Amino acid sequence: MKYSKLNQWLWRWHVIAGLVSLPFVLVLSITGGIYLFKDNVEQPVIKAIQSVEEKGVRLSFEKQLEVAQANASHQLNSMVIPFNSKQATEFVSGKFSHKQSVFVNPYTKEVSGKFKAQDTWMYTVRKLHGELLSGSVGTKIVELIASWMVVLILTGIYVFWPARESGWSGFVTIRTKLGSRILLRDLHSIGGFWISILLLLTLAGGFPWTDVFGENYKKLQKITHTGFPKAWFGIGVKSHPKGEMISLDRAVEIAKQSGLKGQVTVDFPKHKAGVYSVSNTVLPLREMKKIHFDAYTGKKIQALHWRDIGVLMQARLWLMAFHQGQMGGWNFALMLFVAIALTLVSLAGFFSFKARSWGIPAAPSNFKAGFGVLVAIVVLAIVFPLFGISLVLIVFGTYLFGIINK
Numbered sequence: 001m002k003y004s005k006l007n008q009w010l011w012r013w014h015v016i017a018g019l020v021s022l023p024f025v026l027v028l029s030i031t032g033g034i035y036l037f038k039d040n041v042e043q044p045v046i047k048a049i050q051s052v053e054e055k056g057v058r059l060s061f062e063k064q065l066e067v068a069q070a071n072a073s074h075q076l077n078s079m080v081i082p083f084n085s086k087q088a089t090e091f092v093s094g095k096f097s098h099k100q101s102v103f104v105n106p107y108t109k110e111v112s113g114k115f116k117a118q119d120t121w122m123y124t125v126r127k128l129h130g131e132l133l134s135g136s137v138g139t140k141i142v143e144l145i146a147s148w149m150v151v152l153i154l155t156g157i158y159v160f161w162p163a164r165e166s167g168w169s170g171f172v173t174i175r176t177k178l179g180s181r182i183l184l185r186d187l188h189s190i191g192g193f194w195i196s197i198l199l200l201l202t203l204a205g206g207f208p209w210t211d212v213f214g215e216n217y218k219k220l221q222k223i224t225h226t227g228f229p230k231a232w233f234g235i236g237v238k239s240h241p242k243g244e245m246i247s248l249d250r251a252v253e254i255a256k257q258s259g260l261k262g263q264v265t266v267d268f269p270k271h272k273a274g275v276y277s278v279s280n281t282v283l284p285l286r287e288m289k290k291i292h293f294d295a296y297t298g299k300k301i302q303a304l305h306w307r308d309i310g311v312l313m314q315a316r317l318w319l320m321a322f323h324q325g326q327m328g329g330w331n332f333a334l335m336l337f338v339a340i341a342l343t344l345v346s347l348a349g350f351f352s353f354k355a356r357s358w359g360i361p362a363a364p365s366n367f368k369a370g371f372g373v374l375v376a377i378v379v380l381a382i383v384f385p386l387f388g389i390s391l392v393l394i395v396f397g398t399y400l401f402g403i404i405n406k
Contacts, residue, residue, distance in 0.1 A: 005364040006373065007159060012361040014155040017148050018349060024132075024145040025346050031129035033339030034122075036325045036332060041122045042115075049103050049113030050088045056107045061248040064089050064104040071111045072102050078267045081252055088112040092265075097123075130209060140386060143210035146203055147387035151380065153196050160189040184352035191345045198338050205323025208316050212385050217316070226310030231302055232290050238273045239295040245269065246298050251276045254298050261287050269295045283327055285317055 059067075061079065068091035069076050080090040088103040100116040117123050124133075131138035162170025171193065174186040207213045221227035231237055248266070255266050255278040262282025269275055276293040286306040294301055306314070321327050325335035369377075381388025 005367045006370070008361060008364040009367050009369070010155045011159045012363055014152060014159055015353065015361055017152055017155075018346075019353070021145050021148050021152065022346055022350055024141070025149065026343060027132070028129060028142065028145070029339050029342040029346070031125050033336055033343075035125050035129055036336055036339070038122045038126075042117065042120060045120070046101075046115055049115060050090070052086060052088050052105045052107060052112060054086050054107065058085070059104075059106045059109050061089065061252055063109070064106055065091060065248055067109060067111065068102040068104050071114075072100070074100065076102070076268070077270075078265050079248065079252075081255060081264045081266065083263075136211065139209075139211050143207070143212060143384075144386040144390060146206060146210070147213075147380075147384035148390075149203060150200065150384065151387065153192070153199055154376075156189070156192050157196055160193050181352050184348045188345050188349035188352055191341060191348065195338060195341045195345065198334070199342065201319065202323055202335070202338055205319035205321075208320055213383070216385070217312070221310060221312045221316075224310070224312065226312035228310070228313055229304060229308050231292070232304055232309070234267075234270070234275055234277055234292060237275055237292045237301055239269065239275050239301075240297070241272050242296050245295045246276075250298055251278075251293065251295075254278070254293055254300075255291075258289075258291055260289055260291075275301060283321075285314075285321065 065076065065079065068089075072091070072093055074093040076091045076093045078092045080092065082089055088105050091102045091104065093100050093102075097117065100114065102114050103112045104110070105112040117126075127133050130142060132141055134141070172190065174190055175182050208217060218227070248268075251266055254276070255264055258278055260278065260280040260282075262280045264278060264280050267277040267279070274295060276295050278289075278291045278293070280287070280289055282288060288306050288309075290304040292301045292303075293299065309317075322331060323335070325332040377391070381391060
């Protein structure tokens with residue numbers, strides 16, 4: 001049997017945290033569901049720019065780079081190898097949210113178009129989802145809410161866990177004949193329980209983007225040497241300058257001979273002793289590779305594979321891809337289900353509480369949290385620092401309020 005006072009105490013915290021978090025949770029679930037369709041919005045635009053008519057003599061990649069650079073607002077740093085001869089060549093500057101692409105038609109020797117994610121309405125959805133359109137402050141608010149969502153899930157599981165006499169039926173039985181409040185409460189508790197593991201995985205995939213947890217995770221990777229190897233980014237990998245650099249066309253030939261799967265990108269040398277680096281965007285992630293070539297001889301210097309990536313980075317890459325529904329149709333459908341289910345479960349919880357006349361569960365009398373509960377709170381506060389800070393502020397505020405009202 002569950003300890004009743006602990007159950008009552010956790011329920012009180014679950015309700016309070018849920019009410020405070022609800023507006024943000026709804027924003028995150030709805031925008032997250034919408035952002036899953038990012039490729040459906042962006043790819044038709046890119047395809048229209050990239051599709052060209054195969055007509056005439058094809059311009060060399062080296063000459064295409066000159067055309068692209070003349071029309072780019074920033075220094076270009078890489079090129080995506082076209083899949084076929086009917087595609088314009090994509091040249092890229094910047095990374096992540098600052099990435100911009102210039103597409104060159106190799107037959108007309110002109111720019112067929114430019115693309116950057118910031119020009120689409122999906123970018124606004126992303127900014128709303130990740131930072132509530134409020135920059136660094138918004139990012140920390142999202143991280144705080146995500147941290148409390150972990151607490152909500154864990155406390156919800158404990159509070160929901162059916163009594164022993166209920167048996168397995170307590171995990172699946174939704175009572176439909178006891179009024180709307182009971183119905184909504186069952187939909188919230190039972191639905192929340194069955195998606196709890198998926199929600200925790202989804203949250204784990206989002207935390208690497210956060211400011212505090214994400215930065216601490218990077219530090220842990222660095223300390224434990226479980227991130228990308230330095231050579232992945234070309235650190236310590238150098239060409240031997242002698243004569244002229246090989247042409248971009250020769251670099252593309254070498255890249256094609258490497259047999260990389262998926263979308264293949266060639267990174268340009270960053271300085272005189274820099275290297276050509278070839279990488280691929282591919283699923284499954286274990287097919288990822290990074291190959292460095294001498295920019296003067298074309299000789300392979302180093303090849304890195306998935307197995308060379310540290311375990312914490314592997315976990316991070318997997319969870320981030322899972323979070324974005326990028327691991328195939330099943331993953332997209334699962335994340336869309338999570339987004340919809342989280343929205344419905346949250347609303348069911350809110351309306352079941354509203355039907356209860358807004359009464360916050362009373363604090364149990366003479367209750368002191370046990371050692372195990374305190375350890376769990378401390379662990380959560382260490383793993384999620386913003387949760388820990390907010391908890392200290394809440395406890396201090398409650399204590400101060402109690403003194404003032406004595």
